[in-house]
Amino acid sequence: METVTITMKNPPQLYLEADNVTPDKFAGKSASQIAELHVYEGNTTSTLGKYFEVAGSAGATAADTKIVVKGDVSKVKYLGMKMSAGELVIEGSADQYVGAWMSGGKLLVKGNVDAFAATGMKGGELTIEGNAGNYLGAAYRGDWRGMSGGKILVKGNAGSDVGMYMLGGEIVVNGNIDVHVMTHAEGGKVIIKGNAKSKLGGQLVDGTIIVFGTIDVMMPGYKPVGEAELEIDGVKAKFAHFIGDTGERKKKRKGQVIYGNLYKKL
């Protein structure tokens, strides 16, 4: 695997849209070719090389390419957008839309990410060592297809609207989570190791939410149905089991109504 390192040397006055920073776009290119790729600051189109120093060279394919992003990219959007293979490591914090619509490969952010990370994610692995903003793994505005595959791990806390319109895949948040989890979801799983606030699983058709900590206020559409023992990351524990959202439309399988599941550790 070949490595390309891009280092921020000339930060934007406003914000930068860098949707070309992916192993897919870098593959097969030399450092100078990569420096010619387009970036956008407001209505102005310029090149990656104007803002970043580019070193190393890419592999022949995305799968053979690793990108390391250094320096302050807290005002850079769309890093890793639509990546399908290879690796991307962001050493600091990044702005919105990190890994949006990614379908494969590994994306690691050592700092925090702002809103809309992993929008419509289809596959691959996204790890955020810091905190994630709102709408993690959600659908793009107006779309009904949120995250449908892959895995997200947030080591810190996550914002509101995580997994809105989620269809599949898994999100694990080691810390706490803000309001609205898996609203409108039709599949997938969100595991919260810390505490949750309220509005979990509102309008959820199908899917699973597992909470290890507290829930401030439950949605009325979740009916208690007893206890369940689950094994998560090799740890067995007892959980209170709820099904819902009983106010929302439901699918049927073999004449049986399918409910979403919410488990809260006892």
Place this chain on the structure above:
Amino acid sequence: MTKTMTDVVCPFCGTLCDDLEVSLSDDGKQILEVYNACVIGTEKFLHSQAKDRVTRPRMRQEDGSWKEVSYDEAVEYTAKILANAKKPLMYGWSSTNCEAQSVGHEIAEMCGACVDNTAAVCHGTTLIAVQDIGIPSCTLGEIKNRADRIIFWGCNPAHAHPRHMSRYSIYPRGFFTGKGHKSRKIVVVDPRVTDTASLADIHLQVEQGRDYELLNALRVALNNEWLPDVVAGIPQEKIREVAEVCKSGRFGIIFFGMGVTQSLSKNHNIDEAIALTKHLNEFTKFSIMPMRGHYNVTGSGEVLAWQFGFPYSVDLSRGFARYNPGDTSTIDLLLRGEVDAMLTIASDPGAHFPISAVKQIAKIPSVAIDPHLTPTTGVSKLHVPVAFVGVEVGGNAYRMDNVPIDTRKVVDPPAGMLTDEEFLTKVRDRVKQLKGVK
């Protein structure tokens, strides 16, 4: 002899009353009285007559004082800051006509600007929900003539839309609602005991920030499913009772306002309220309608959606329209420092935005187009006073139920003053020159 003008349209709130009468002085230059309007509507007409009105543009000087400049100089400054910016923001639009909005959008397209209206701090969340799940709605006329179940959720028309209740929602005798108020059951959902709540048959005093739970509980009740004893401070028996009241009507309507659009859950509240409305249509006829504030905020959404496909928070910076509130919305753009010039028109963000966002307006090149002196004109570099739309110039506006109504000119503006549309047209032509657009 005074002259009386009839069928005048009130350019104040989204009710857009079209039955006003205005009496004018003999020479037709002075408004003497306004009939049929509510207090706030009357005030709007009389305010235009103020003697101390600013009638020429003013530019802020280095020392903080204001200097009068010509409209031509104002056009030059405005065109230059928009044309030279990397990401200009053009905000407001809700108290001007659709004609001016359309010219403004031409400028936005040439400059790669973000265009946003006051929905950003009001019913934008409604528009998000509508895009997500659609909306079963109707006109105010249908409500007057048919509705026998009226729900006011998080809104207080007694103060914000004073004639709404007498013209459409509570008192009027319509075709199928011949007994007026007696034909209707009124439900008010509000944490406070408002003047509207005091008119209600049922007042649900929902806990602050728990509207989403209560809406959800009503849907659960419609499905005859299990409910906790109390939801959002309301006993479950009461919730089931309200669900029955809704189901037993012939035609129901949910009106909602900023109590739900801007409190916790925002767009989700509206999303669930629309879902409840759809759900109720399994039992009877139900509709839902936002109580829009500014008289033509609906029109701004209509014109934006017609021209760019989205009703607010449109980002044209990359040459195509993008829409994602949170990223492309005005307050976020200001707070995050994403824009480098701002034009405000027909609205007052200085009075309604968080103070840190207002400070950002003061930091960047800015122009405010407004007939009044406002907190926004106070923080902007240039203030361009213009004629009052709906009083001194006519033009198209959209009522809260999306019905377009042509407003009427009643009197002339002070000599030499431009309208929004005239000023923006001059700016557009200058921007064309600067950008080399044919």
